[in-house]
Structure formats: structure tokens, C-alpha cells
Amino acid sequence: MENAGMWRQLALVVLAIGFVSGCVRINDDLGQVFRYKHPKIEARKKVMRSIAGSLKNIKIATEAGGGVGPMRKIKWAAQDIAKNARKIRGAFGHKTMSGVTTATSKVWDNWSGFTQTAGNLAASAEILAMAADGGDMSGVKNGIKTVGANCGKCHKAFRVKKK
Numbered sequence: 001m002e003n004a005g006m007w008r009q010l011a012l013v014v015l016a017i018g019f020v021s022g023c024v025r026i027n028d029d030l031g032q033v034f035r036y037k038h039p040k041i042e043a044r045k046k047v048m049r050s051i052a053g054s055l056k057n058i059k060i061a062t063e064a065g066g067g068v069g070p071m072r073k074i075k076w077a078a079q080d081i082a083k084n085a086r087k088i089r090g091a092f093g094h095k096t097m098s099g100v101t102t103a104t105s106k107v108w109d110n111w112s113g114f115t116q117t118a119g120n121l122a123a124s125a126e127i128l129a130m131a132a133d134g135g136d137m138s139g140v141k142n143g144i145k146t147v148g149a150n151c152g153k154c155h156k157a158f159r160v161k162k163k
């Protein structure tokens with residue numbers, strides 16, 4: 001009799017764990033269905049959008065030629081990208097999927113790969129900033145390519161594919 005009670009308790013615990021993990025999954029789906037704007041997800045998207053804004057400004061400044069003014073703009077914007085790239089780790093630190101997101105759970109399943117890619121972005125943005133600081137237009141153009149490639153690498157590995 002003692003034993004039967006123990007097994008029953010164990011079965012209840014197993015059921016409870018199953019129920020809770022089921023709810024978490026349902027929660028994620030509901031968040032998507034109701035297009036819930038989760039504050040943590042919105043915060044990480046904001047980091048991304050500001051990185052994208054900087055890259056856009058860099059491209060615009062490049063079209064303006066290799067003068068001192070545009071080069072200075074490129075340098076500052078590249079430094080902003082580096083600064084924001086170093087925020088990626090913190091912004092994605094907590095696994096949050098319950099809301100409108102294009103991130104996949106691979107971000108957290110392969111956290112070291114993800115943070116390494118973020119580190120690569122920061123490093124490439126620093127190199128771009130240095131090229132701009134030296135007024136080196138071909139260095140700037142190469143730098144933009146590397147930065148852009150780092151965006152693409154991460155999105156390809158850790159984001160839902162575009163339909």
C-alpha cells in the first residue's frame with residue numbers, strides 16, 4: 001500500500017510537469033496568434049532597428065563621397081552599430097518566444113554561436129569605423145560588405161525564413 005501511494009504521487013508529479021511545459025508551449029503559440037507585443041521582444045527588435053538605421057545612414061553617407069563630413073558620419077554610425085551589437089547578448093538574454101517575433105529558438109539552443117555572431121558584428125563595425133576615421137573609402141566599402149554579411153549570417157541562422 002505504501003508503495004502504491006508513492007507511485008501515485010510520482011505519476012501526479014510527472015503529469016504536472018507535462019501540463020506546465022504544455023502550457024508554456026501553448027503560451028508561445030497564443031502570443032503569436034494574438035500578435036502580442038511582448039516588451040522583451042519589442043526591446044530586442046528596437047536594438048535591431050537602430051542597427052539597421054545606422055547601416056542605412058552609412059550607405060547614404062557613402063554615396064555622398066569621401067569627404068571629411070560623410071566620413072565622420074560613417075565613423076559615428078559604425079561606432080553606434082558596434083555599441084548596439086554589444087547589447088544583443090543582453091537584449092536576447094532571456095528566452096522569449098510568446099509574441100510577435102521572427103527569432104527562432106535556435107538563438108537559445110545555440111547561444112554560443114549566436115553571441116559569437118553578435119561579437120563578429122561588433123568587431124566588423126569597429127573595423128569599418130577605423131577605415132572611416134582614416135578617410136579610406138575602399139576600406140569603408142569593404143567594411144560595409146563585411147558588416148552586411150554579418151547581419152545576413154545571423155538572420156539566416158537564427159531567424160524565420162522570409163516567405
Ligand code: HEC
Nearest residue numbers: 045048051052055101102103114117118121150151154158
Ligand atoms: C547575432 C545575430 C544578429 C545579428 C548579427 C544581426 N541581427 Fe538583426 N535580428 C536578429 C534576430 C534574432 C532578429 C529577430 C528578432 C525578433 O523578431 O524577435 C532580428 C531582427 C532584425 C530586424 C527586424 C526588427 C523588427 O522590428 O522586427 C532588422 C531590421 C534587423 N534585424 C536588422 C539587422 C541588421 C541591419 C544587422 C546588421 C548590421 C543585423 N540585424 C544583425 C539577429 C541578428
